[in-house]
Amino acid sequence: MKRRLIALVLAAAMVFSLAACAGGGKGGKTKIDMWCIATETDSNRKAYEKAIAEVTAAHPEIEFNWEAIENQSYKTKIKAAVAADEMPDIFFTWSCAFLGDFVNANRVYCLDEEYKNWAKDLDPKMLNNTTFNGKHYGVPTTMNIVVMFANMDILKKVGYTEVPGTYEELIKCCDKLLAAGYTPFGCSGKEDWCVTEYVEPIIEKTAGAKAWSDIMTGAASWDNKDVAKAIDIFQEMISKKYFDPNGAALTNNEVKANFQQGKYAFYMNGSWNCADFFADSAFFPKVKVSEFPVIDSSKSKLGQLIGGPSDTLAVAQSSKNADKAAAFAFELGKAICHYGYLDGCGLPAWTPDYDTSSVNALTATVADIVAKSDAMVLFGDTIQAADIANIYLSYVAKVYGKQIDGNGFISGLKKDIK
């Protein structure tokens, strides 16, 4: 009898615990899970931690769990989760095609209703990259652009007190740097996206933002002589040894570390790096930021940039608490934007309603560049669909490895991207 009673109690306990798992969180709370890429080494980590602490404190009725996964692994994990329809309630995503594939598969919750509550703080223009068939599916956090960082300590040694403002000056500066024994640029060849941080601004400043945007969105053919010319310019820079030849075997983190250690004069990459440079107190006073100069002024001008709002939070269609998750995602996105901007790891996609005087000088300069911008074309590997983006990246890698020239680049992409 006693044994039977114990067995009954244990069985009841198991049933209740299972029921608790199936339902919401502990103590009647609503359970919301999130996946993102803000790992310990990610520039955005602190912003995520502060934002999560703030938003969860304001919502004791929500049991919030989050997991950060390394960028490259995350792409695999989230796609597998989408395929199995086992996504967390809120998930980080890149805008445009990356999110678009999930939306087309009907896996993402529409945020139109919830957006109405946040419209005064979030300009609808910021939602362009997450809008599909007129419906909003993402909460932008920060926006970033490609910028050219310069180590002014090195530039001063060859007679420059400012970052060269024209292409001719930049070339002269690179020649002087080489003559003085310095390597002008560092670029990781192990991560193809790093090469696009050079290739895309050079193409944009040669062919113009409109032409480049049309190619990226599929509105125009790859058969563009200006794109071929830009690729030849980039390869000429490689031939002249403006780039560290060891870069081909280095990761982006290694190249960035080399730049911070004074091995290169320039480093072109995303504006999110401002946060890491700001955190390096010994290096920060040496570094300045600018946009890549214009190569063909008849087609391009300063203010034509590569970048835009891409980092996004989305809500799973399968979420049991989708409406609550949507409200939470907006509040969290706004807070991440707030702290991310103050930390310097991105520009605000949301209109700042707080004191921004503490923003570091580098990020403030980037904000100024964006404020004066004329046009922005989103990163090539984000704007294009996954398969096309990866074909494009493989051609960019061939360009950096000098396997093909400008004509080979445009003719190959014209043939392979349909």
Place this chain on the structure above:
Amino acid sequence: MDKMKEKNKTAEVSLSADAISEKIKRRNKIYKGVSVFLFLTPALILFCGVLIFPIGASIYYSFFDWNGFGTKTFVGFANYVELFTSQIIPFPLALKNSLLLAVLSVFIQLPLSLALALALGRGIKGERFFLSVFFAPVLISTVIIGQLWLKIYNPDYGLLNSFLRQLGLEEKIMALTGDIKDVLWLGNSKIALGAAFVPILWQYVGYHMLLLYAGVKGVPVELREAAMLDGASYGQVNRYIVIPHIKPIIKISVIFAVTGSLKSFDLIWVLTNGGPLHATEVPSTLMINMLFLHNRYGMGSTIAVLLIALCFLFAVLISAAFRKED
């Protein structure tokens, strides 16, 4: 008459005893069958669930153009044709690379493992210690080994380049590889494949050595001693007694080495991600690229199916080759 009746009775009794014994035998047979079925069913379900069903699903998906979460379009054998004709998907190169790794495994890794197994199996001093040392790389996580070799190959501060610089050999090697500043072991498409293969071969030498060592230890001592008494040298004992004796284990090692090479993924992924310019691409890295970067689940499944077929084919061919030799 009575005798006749008694005889018939005895016959009837013996007939019914036979029938009962037959019945018992039949029942035992059924029980045996049922119990075999019951004991094997969980393993069978597990085997089908984790192996047969996924293979079947991969074959099914290989006939579709599918991004993994949208609608599927039936394309027949188009994925298979594209795999061998496409200019974008370097499958023939990936296959060539993994076959080259298989050749290197069989002709460099296994002889080295055999040599170590024979040396240790002889009962040398510190046998246990050396066994542990050579087996240690198998126990270490592949990611850690990858990170270790990334440091060895680093062009700026890597051990290898520093060592070559000390010997004054780096510039001579650079002249051969075409590198400008330092030797880019993993960044130069001419040498990256070889550089990536070295850690793979190194890591699994200990694994094959252990397999072969167990075989060597299993060779009867009397056989060796008899051969020695007949005047056979150490080399001759190994050649004519030990190696023929451990042939079944050598066969297993060859199968493991070849199929392992065809399936190789982890170290290549950590070291080069299949680059530079697809120089170190192997079918598994290509499969992951297709599945998760290109969003081409159909094509990824096609590569998976071909990989399974190749591993199966090579296992059968190797077994047949050994059988023929026997």
